[in-house]
Amino acid sequence: MISESTLPEKPCIHLDENIHLLNELLGADISWDIIHKEFHFGGIRMYSYCINGFFYTQSLVNILKDVSRIMEEYVSEHDKIEIQKLQSYLNTHISFVQVSTASNMRDILYFILSGPIVFLFDGLQEALIIDTRVYPSRNPSEPEVERVVRGPRDGFTETMLTNTALIRRRLRDPKLRIELFRVGKRSKTDVSLLYIADITNPQLIDEIRKQIKAIDIDGIPMADGALIDYLTDQKTKWNIYPSVRLTERPDVAATALLEGQIVVIIDTTPEALILPCVFLQHVQHPDDYHLSPFAGTYFRLALLGSLIISIFLSPLWLALVGLGTALPQWLMFINPDNESQIPLTLQLLILEFGVDIFRRAVVNTPVPMASAIGFVSAVIFSQLAVKAKLFDTDVLVYTTMCAMTQYATASLELSNANRVARVFLILITGIFSVFHLGWLGFLIGIIILFIGLLRKRAFGIPYLWPLIPFNWEAFQDILFRQPFKNKAHRPSIFRPIDPTRK
Known part of the structure; x- marks a missing residue:
């Protein structure tokens, strides 16, 4: 029985062996949603894999027509296939999609299961990845929990790309960083770490980054709940009060980023994690x-x-x-x-x-x-x-x-x-x-x-900050709704690189 742990590091140079290996591992003859098909473009034999439901059929048909035409042109201009040159050629001739390569068998398997169309070539140990995926998603709607009388009505959805775009729309800052991680040996769930590079404390970023990388589990289908359990301090994990705030609102997440906090977005989850978050910050309502x-x-x-x-x-x-x-x-x-x-x-x-x-x-x-x-x-x-x-x-x-x-x-x-x-x-x-x-x-x-x-x-x-240790400037911001022009400093407890807002 072939398993992911027994996969060779690189694809075999013989296409038939790669097809046999991937078909058995994916159960391609059993799982009806795995589409696999052989193509001959310009005399080149290749084999494709993709997942049904992760693309629009008409878009994929149009892209394959372009690939067929471009491959014919490429073969007529080159004596042999070089994957890097082919990638560059396709990138400059195919509209609106990104073309990349992968030479590691585990990466190829990940891309197949993530949605792009993957091409394997006879005689080559690299695969071509054409990103055609469109995940099933719903439109942003009003949050169910954090409702407001005035203000934006858009909320996060289960699609990570939509959620990061909602934050980018509010923070057009070139210093906004969005790092991508894969969590779970089997689920390979996409997790994004968001912070503003010239505001957020680098030590805090490193700590969260290390904790996410250190997660060792087969999958996190429960997403935010599982991730919070791994990120929570082991000494206080049985404390009933939360160290992380969950929000359905992109405006709340953007505000947290500007204060020097970190936002974590998990694919398939319509909520973002704001961390760290102390007791009195949970009390604040966006309607204020x-x-x-x-x-x-x-x-x-x-x-x-x-x-x-x-x-x-x-x-x-x-x-x-x-x-x-x-x-x-x-x-x-x-x-x-x-x-x-x-x-x-x-x-x-x-x-x-x-x-x-x-x-x-x-x-x-x-x-x-x-x-x-x-x-x-x-x-x-x-x-x-x-x-x-x-x-x-x-x-x-x-x-x-x-x-x-x-x-x-x-x-x-x-x-x-x-x-x-x-x-x-x-x-x-x-x-x-x-x-x-x-x-x-x-x-x-x-x-x-x-x-x-x-x-x-x-x-x-300290969880009771700004009460213990006492900080009057931060405490009065908790008690009183300050005019925005009076909020000159970010919360000092997060030790931001840039402590001033103006």
Whole structure:
């Protein structure tokens, strides 16, 4: 059985041996989408390979007509075929396609499976690559998560070329670099590393580049999830908070590049990775920059408030209820009716899991039925649960408020981490509530979360920056929507080569 590991380094000089080798390796007689055909142009015997679905048929027919004509001309002018001269001749006579050569058998195999049409010649150990590929793709559409009222509506797609073009459209900077990597022994997924050469810290670029090259796996069909696992610091990989921000918006990715961060784009993924990314950067919403500084500041502060509510409201309420009669008179209204026989901690945990199950159910429900499922789950179930005294009304109110505020965050990764943090605080507060020390459990939970955030590093950068270590200029940019003319410096924590924007 022929495998990729047993491939010879160079093609054989005899065409029939190369055909037999590639046909067996590719399963060309079994896989209907592999097109392979023999040609005779100008008395030259050659064999072609390409993948059905990676080209427009009419375009390929036109290109083959040009190749036939040009090969006839080439043979009439030259005594023998020289692959480099043939490549140059084709490049100057074929319109709108790029012609290259490959002499390594693994490269030839990669090109066949990537989409270009590959020609092997009898008597030559090099192959001719004509890039005719057009990947199946959809048009850029509005992002599903990071929606805005004002601003661009185009979002990334599953095609890497489209995604890099969307960024190039916004950054016409000759210093913008886009490096290409292949990840996965079997999947050979294309991964692009984007940075601005005279802004981004070279040490950060080298670190990310080495980590991508060091990935040793058979494939990354899950794309961004697998890559994040490999890029995340091993010391903090079990920390629930993300070191990488995923964005569907090219304007957000372009802004990150200008701040000295790195963007990673993976083929087949409609999202880009922004790294490194600290905690408070996940809170920023692209809609803020399309509002006036005053309105943007108001909504930014409201977003920070919703972040605090989504983490602490339910466990704080549980801790205060545990104080009972020790509560001040003005806080007595928070005490529940205690109509349910289920402990409050268990009620909160059941509803947290219920909300997550409901969310997954809505995602997996066909669109025409999603509204009906939402109505039944959110209205009928909640009313029946209260009437049946399964849950107290207060528990439903606080759980709903937390679920609503967590989705105010633009970063889905941060909102998911906040959900886990909230469940952890509810659990540890509930355990201590058994001994009437719920407030102590709540404080211990906060301390554990804070220590985890304090110890976490995002590619060597303190995760709580600009709060710890404190940087007033950067911190006020987090709190307040600054006018663009006042933003004179890039974030210093990324150590950019050019720290000024003007």
